[in-house]
Amino acid sequence: MTDNPIQISVLIPLYNEEESLPELSEWIERVMIENQFSYEILFVDDGSKDQSWNVIRELSAVNPHIRGFRFVRNYGKTAALQTGFQAATGEVLITMDADLQDSPDEIPALYRMIREEKFDLVSGWKKKRYDPITKTIPTKIFNAATRSISGVSLHDFNCGLKAYRKEVVKNITIYGEMHRYIPVIAKWNGFAKIGEKVVQHRARKYGYTKFGLERFIFGFLDLLSIAFVNKFGRRPMHLFGSLGTLMFFLGSVIAMWLIGSKIYKIYISHEVYRNVTENPLFFLALVSIMVGSQLFLAGFLGELFVKQSISKTGDYVVSDTVGN
Structure with a gap:
């Protein structure tokens, strides 16, 4: 060479x-x-x-x-x-x-x-x-x-x-x-x-x-x-945290609105449910709150992994070489 x-x-x-x-x-x-x-x-x-x-x-x-x-x-x-x-x-x-x-x-x-x-x-x-x-x-x-x-x-x-x-x-x-x-x-x-x-x-x-x-x-x-x-990749909380917060907020608002409607006897038009738990919307709100919490936690854990990650090299095994 x-x-x-x-x-x-x-x-x-x-x-x-x-x-x-x-x-x-x-x-x-x-x-x-x-x-x-x-x-x-x-x-x-x-x-x-x-x-x-x-x-x-x-x-x-x-x-x-x-x-x-x-x-x-x-x-x-x-x-x-x-x-x-x-x-x-x-x-x-x-x-x-x-x-x-x-x-x-x-x-x-x-x-x-x-x-x-x-x-x-x-x-x-x-x-x-x-x-x-x-x-x-x-x-x-x-x-x-x-x-x-x-x-x-x-x-x-x-x-x-x-x-x-x-x-x-x-x-x-x-x-x-x-x-x-x-x-x-x-x-x-x-x-x-x-x-x-x-x-x-x-x-x-x-x-x-x-x-x-x-x-x-x-x-x-x-x-x-x-x-x-x-x-x-370097900021997973920006995605998972944002989605989680949004879902948690929407679920919480819906749940509080349904509960408040029951307490104050204020119902949506044609509302026929006697109990809040009989309304499917209430369970959708609970699911939204749980999923939102999990997404936020996923973002938090992702941030921890990013902070502690160490870049890896040499993933490919070379069995032989020739030349200078």
């Missing part, structure tokens, strides 16, 4: 992509040499069951710029990206998929947008896609919903080709299946200058897609989770 500062780290998560790795690494190397970039390539093998890891070892033996990380099992793309974020040393980080559908020729332009135009993050937009309609239509719906909820104006949140300023990836944490929402997480963590670039989408050359339609369902649930955690 060169002693010069590394300009670009190319991070590639992969799962069962043995056929494409030699061609992809050669393509990236050619682009880097042509543009005289100092670089490193980080392959994160997400528990592949084919010969992907052996291919990475062979590539690293030939090219010292290549580093590899292998998971003991399939953790998912988010885990692979988070591991690469922690290991990357370049001033600009480029993420791309391993299936050759992302073109390394886009790297120089993405790099310049980060370094010269001072973007925190640049997301690729595959404006013209080579995917079946069963994938493109759900993708459009998914992107529209994400834009509406997050306030981040991107056309293609799920594009794997993205560029990041180093400070961004070192100061965000992703987990679960939240790799689709890295721009959202970055914005909510203060990295608000987010750009977009139309990039080439190539037809898959080897293998088959590893993702199904269920990712859109899980993705939407992840978006709701991110929105909740971002807004109330």
Whole structure:
């Protein structure tokens, strides 16, 4: 590895992509040499069951710029990206998929947008896609919903080709299946200058897609989770306490009004109940008071957990590494 500062780290998560790795690494190397970039390539093998890891070892033996990380099992793309974020040393980080559908020729332009135009993050937009309609239509719906909820104006949140300023990836944490929402997480963590670039989408050359339609369902649930955690993760009392107080107050007002009506013989029109407890509204009021009290208590306990929480790292087990 060169002693010069590394300009670009190319991070590639992969799962069962043995056929494409030699061609992809050669393509990236050619682009880097042509543009005289100092670089490193980080392959994160997400528990592949084919010969992907052996291919990475062979590539690293030939090219010292290549580093590899292998998971003991399939953790998912988010885990692979988070591991690469922690290991990357370049001033600009480029993420791309391993299936050759992302073109390394886009790297120089993405790099310049980060370094010269001072973007925190640049997301690729595959404006013209080579995917079946069963994938493109759900993708459009998914992107529209994400834009509406997050306030981040991107056309293609799920594009794997993205560029990041180093400070961004070192100061965000992703987990679960939240790799689709890295721009959202970055914005909510203060990295608000987010750009977009139309990039080439190539037809898959080897293998088959590893993702199904269920990712859109899980993705939407992840978006709701991110929105909740971002807004109330550090202040749970603001949500649970507010709801609890409101329900407790409404329940108490209704109960006192019913009891007062009985005491002073003031009833609502057509009131036929002899006893307060015979009115269903009274039990609804009691339920509201109890639920309100529980929500308030949940908010209070949540505040205690937040105060005592300790951030955890190293949740993903790397079984082997190769390269410097």
